[in-house]
Amino acid sequence: MTWLHWYLLVALLLFCVGLYGLVQRRSLIAMLIALELMLAAVSLNIVAITSLSGSSSSVGQVVALILIGVAAAEGAIALSLFVAIQREVQSINVENLSELKG
């Protein structure tokens, strides 16, 4: 096992934790945190693969930085939506947000 494999394994673990959280938690904020975990796993993968595959470019690190920026923006938008939902239905529990069911 090389270092790369360890990194990938950690990223997989991180992704699975995020996925589990996304599916299992009922609070929108918890789901957003879980989503951020999954994004972090992806970023970790990109940085690890570009750094440890032998090339000397820093493209992976740049992409990871951009991803962090996107995640921050996404978080800002999502949180503002959550506030709006909270005002509308006095809850951010997804089980209460099922108006579209048939």
Place this chain on the structure above:
Amino acid sequence: MTGATVAALLAQGSPLLACAVVLIALRGRPRAAAALGIAGMGVSFAASAYLVAAVAVPGHSFLAQTVFLPVDAAHSLAFGVLLDPLSTTMALVVSGITLAVMAYSTGYMAGDPGYARYFGFLALFAWAMQGLVLSANLLQTLAFWELVGLASFLLIGFWFERPAPAAAARKAFIMTRVGDVGFLLGVLLLLRALGLATIPDVIAAAAPGGALTPRTVSVAAALLLMGVIGKSAQGPLFTWLPDAMEGPTPVSALLHSATMVAAGVYLVARLHPLFMAAPAVMHALLWLALVTALATATMAMVATDIKRVLAYSTISQLGYMLMGLAAGSAAAGFFHLVTHAGFKALLFLSAGIFIHHAHSNEMQEISERAPWSQRAGVIGLVAGSAALAGVIPFAGYFSKEAILGSLGTGASPLVVALAYLGAGLTAYYAFRMVFVTLGGTGARAHGGTDAPTHGGTGERGHGATAGERAMQVTVLLLAVLTLVLGYLGPWLGARLAPGEAAHGPFDVGVGALAALALVAAGIALAWVEFGRRGARRVGFVERMPALARFFGDNWYLDRLYRATVIRWAVALARAAHWNDRTIVDGATDGLADGTIGGGRLLALVQSGYVQVYLTVALGLIAALAYVLGRAGGVP
């Protein structure tokens, strides 16, 4: 256009015009409607009289026809007039009787809420009948034949707000329709074989060596006769006519004399050579008419309603006409049609006077309400009954004599004997009616009424109004006509059947004497049982209750129909109803319900929970990845 064509168009067109104007524009103005109806009929009558004068020359025939819808090289639809002694004489009879009935109705129907509508329908009836009489081809005949049926439906059910007239109108329409199916098929058969089916062409084609095979002629004659049987109330299809008495009495007078039931007999006279070319069919018709004439005579012997007696007598007399025609004499049968039109209209209109006076159809009740105060009615009833019975010198004697004479030459002795028996029965029931109606004691009783149910009926009867004078004058005129019409026989015979041996009005032979003796016996029996002072007023048939019930109930024919045909039809209707409700509606409803249910079922998938969707999506991706991984990557 010749004068004859113009007159023929006037004879048909003026009632139609009157009908249209009355029904469209004059519904709210009864006086104007009656005046216009009578004026229209007057024009028609004058035109018919001109036609008789111009065309009724022995052997003369005038045909004018115009094609209005060509179908293919051999077939087309045409419209025209056929003028010969037969059609013009009939047109004169139709317009004359209708005119008399209209004049009479101004009194009889006075104050009825449907007064204007009534005159409109009468004009429609007259137009339909004139069109039928003067039509040049069989398709046109068929069209007017159905219009006659429609007009009689409207008039029988004139008081449609009451259930009995509505039911009677339906019965008349449906029962005649049964026969009309055969009529339609017969006309179609002739149309297919002959293209235009112009009446002279049909007659020429039916002659031996003509375009039609004897087999085709027989089938066509039998099919056409079905329509005749329905229309002229013969054989198994006569029970609509007694029920048709639910209409106003003047309508009965018209329906029984010159229009509806006369149409069937007229058609046989019109196509007489065609029918004579099918001897087997004519033989069957002879027997059918004989049985009908005798059977309905027995029914008339026990009926207590004056209009029903007259209705049965009409069926019986129609039977005589058809017997004369079937025995081979067009002149005798048609002669009886003409005289019968006169005296039957007279009888009904006289009966109408009594009904108007006594507010009841029951002869017993009429007799209890001073019938002798209605002098015109008494004269009309006696003269009409004498003509019906065949008392010399009234019209009925001559025409019945002509029929019995033609039977003597063209039918078996058994038929002749039964026909004479029928003449005796006719005399008996006719004078039973006279004696029962006029022989009352003056005691008053309450009972049902058939007179027009409108306000103000009680006011009349004191001092004759203009309407009542019109009724009386009409009846007296017809009574005079009854005395005169009988002498038309030779005139008609010379024009309708120039080849036939002339039958003088006073040829007193064995047959005539026998008939007169039977008539005298019938009248004497009626006198003994009903007429003389202290008579028990119970007929010999009524002493046998079972027989009287049998006769009085149309020989149980209506019961038979209710138990069989009507029951089957109702069962069929029920089955069709069930099929419609359960199968057809079930299929469409099932389709709709299935769609809705399917939608409900599929909607369960849409739980609305974001995480369920997510799980499903992930599961699908995993499954896809697994399948693709096993297959070795994306192809």
